[in-house]
Amino acid sequence: MKLLQDILYQVSIKEVVGSTNIEVESIVFDSRKATKSSLFIAIKGALSNGHEFIDQAIANDAVAVICEELPESKSPDITYVLVSDSHEALGIMASNFYDNPSEKLKLIGITGTNGKTTTSTMLYDLLRLLGNKVxxxxxxxxxxxxxxVPATHTTPDAVSFNQLLVQMVESGCTYCFMEVSSHALHQHRVTGAKFSGAVYTNLSHDHLDxxxxxxxxxxxxxMLFDxxxxxxxxxxxxxxxxxxxxxxxxxxxxxxxxxLKSMADFKVKVIENQFGGLHVNIDGLxxxxxxxxxxxxxxLLSAYATGVLLGFEKLDVLTALSSINPVAGRFQYVISPDKVTAIIDYAHTPDALKNVLKTVEDIRTKNEEVITVVGCGGNRDATKRPEMARIACKFSDRVxxxxxNPRNEDPEAIIEDMIKGVEPQDFRKTNTIVNRKEAIKMACSIARSGDIILIAGKGHEKYQEIKGERLPFDDLAIVNDTFKLLNH
Incomplete structure (x- = not known):
């Protein structure tokens, strides 16, 4: 329970109708979740406009409304607060409502197109190995x-985010590492939080939809750095x-x-890159x-640098990093009994796909074939589709x-968009199999001893999203099952 006037601290307010000296028991932006003494924030989203549900929130006993447009008909028992940006106001108010939990631990944000998950997970493992609750x-x-705690978005909504931080503080966590997506920043999901540090990995073609x-x-x-x-x-x-x-x-x-290439404060040199792992030199070690x-x-370098910037000894950080396992679905590989290597990777952008295939190129002996299974997500940036196909063909022997995840698009239409990027001389190396399970089985069945299969795009995901449904689907499980069948 908190006073509305305290929750509104540092919110940019244009007008108030009613009293802010009222008690609030919860913050909601879904009118169906409003209960007694709720504060309802009317959000303008891509699919719906929360301003259309103000009356429903009030009917569910909300006591106050935050909005960008005041309703023509106002209830005399309700407080209305007019703001210029409801998303931004929600971020600040959620932080205030939960007593600013980000100030009670060291919150580090990792942003960029690729590497967010690996870096944040590596830092989580690193700090735990160094004896911290994280x-x-x-x-x-x-x-x-x-x-x-299961994840539903790369970055949770502002209320869920602050609830998570509260749980972390109550559990004795002194650090939190989080991926911060561009959507979350633009939608102010982390506005109001106090970050102790931020890490930038890279930026490439993604999310232009x-x-x-x-x-x-x-x-x-x-925005994270600002x-x-x-x-x-x-x-x-x-x-x-x-x-x-x-x-x-x-x-x-x-x-x-x-x-790795430029003159920087923290440098890394790759000495050896094999399926068994990396041998690198960081800071002369x-x-x-x-x-x-x-x-x-x-x-690895960004995790090392972050550990050092947080005050840990260089040698302790490097020792801990050497024992950390790869993240699920990030260059995760299995080898069949007849020595076919299958790599499962989340690469779903042109740059990520290129990085993974160039890694394979660096490791391979050239006596084997590289077979790539790849698709593109539906209802997402369509301009990257032909580029993904072009890269797959350039670095693979067969594609x-x-x-x-076709989502609400026709999967065949998505593949047609991809094929536009295939050079004429590369058509002979391509096949189209719309059913992803059958495509993976085909790749496994045509691979010979020593060949390398890359299955790109879904990585850790345990579902396939088709026509609004999330159906169980696991690239790694399908590979393992197919390898077993082929070796009976």
Missing amino acids: GLISTVENKIDNEI YHKTFDAYIAAKK MLPKEAFALVNLDDRQGETMLQNCKAGIQRTYA DLYAKMVGRFNAYN IFTSD
Whole structure:
């Protein structure tokens, strides 16, 4: 229970109708969840407008309404607060309502197109190995120390986010590492939170269905760095062309860079890259890690740099990193009895797919074939589809185009968009199998001893989204089952 006037602290208010000296028991932005003494925030979303449900929230006993447009007919018993941006107001109010939990631990945000999940999960594992209680908010799962909380979005809504932080604080967590998506930043889901640090991985072609332009996508990512306080640190990948952009007008008192190619504060050199793992040199010290690929060298370096910036000893950080296992669905591989290697990876952007296939290219002997199974998601940025197909063909000996999560689109139409990116000389190496399970089985059946199969796009996901339904689907399980059948 909190007074509305306290919840409104630091919210940009245009007008108030009624009293703010009233008690609020809960904050909701879904009118159906309003109960006695709820504060209802009317949000304008892509699919619905919360302003149309103000009366329903009041009927469910909400006592106050936050809105961008005051209703023509107002109830005399209800307080109405007019704001310019309901999303932003919700972020600030959720933080105030839950007593600003982000100030009671060190909250570190990781943003970028690729590497967010691996870096945040690696940091969670790292800090726990160093003897701390830690929280994790990621695409794969949320964790409150060793308790798993299922994830529904890369970044939760503002209310769920603050509830998670409260649980972490109550469980004794002193750190929280979280993926911060561009959608979440643009929708102010983390507005009002105090970040102790931010890490930028990279930026490539993604989410333009939502942001419309690449400049808007960059601006959304930069919001995380713009909100850092003076006592925070900012860590950016200097090899990425937008790395320095993130630091422009950033108020963080500690600003550091990391890189593989450029002159940076933290440097890494790849010495050996094999399926068994990476041998790298960081700050003049050798590290043998269980990760594979040059892209993971960046993830290891960003985790190392973050650990050092948080005050831990360099050697302790490197020792802990050497024992961390790869993240599920990120270059996760299995080897069949007849020595066919299948790699499951979440790569669903052109840059991520290229990174994974170039890693395979670096490791392979050239005496084997690389067979790639790839699709693109429906109701998402369609402009990346032909580029994904072009990259798959360039770095593979055989390519099978299939479904990813078609959602509400025709999967065959998605594949047709992809095929537009295939060069004429590459058509001979392509096949189309719309059914993803059959595509994976086909790849496994045509592979010979020593061949490498890449199954890209879904990684850790245990479902396939078709026509509004999430049907059980697991790339890794299908590979394992198919390998067993082929070796009977």
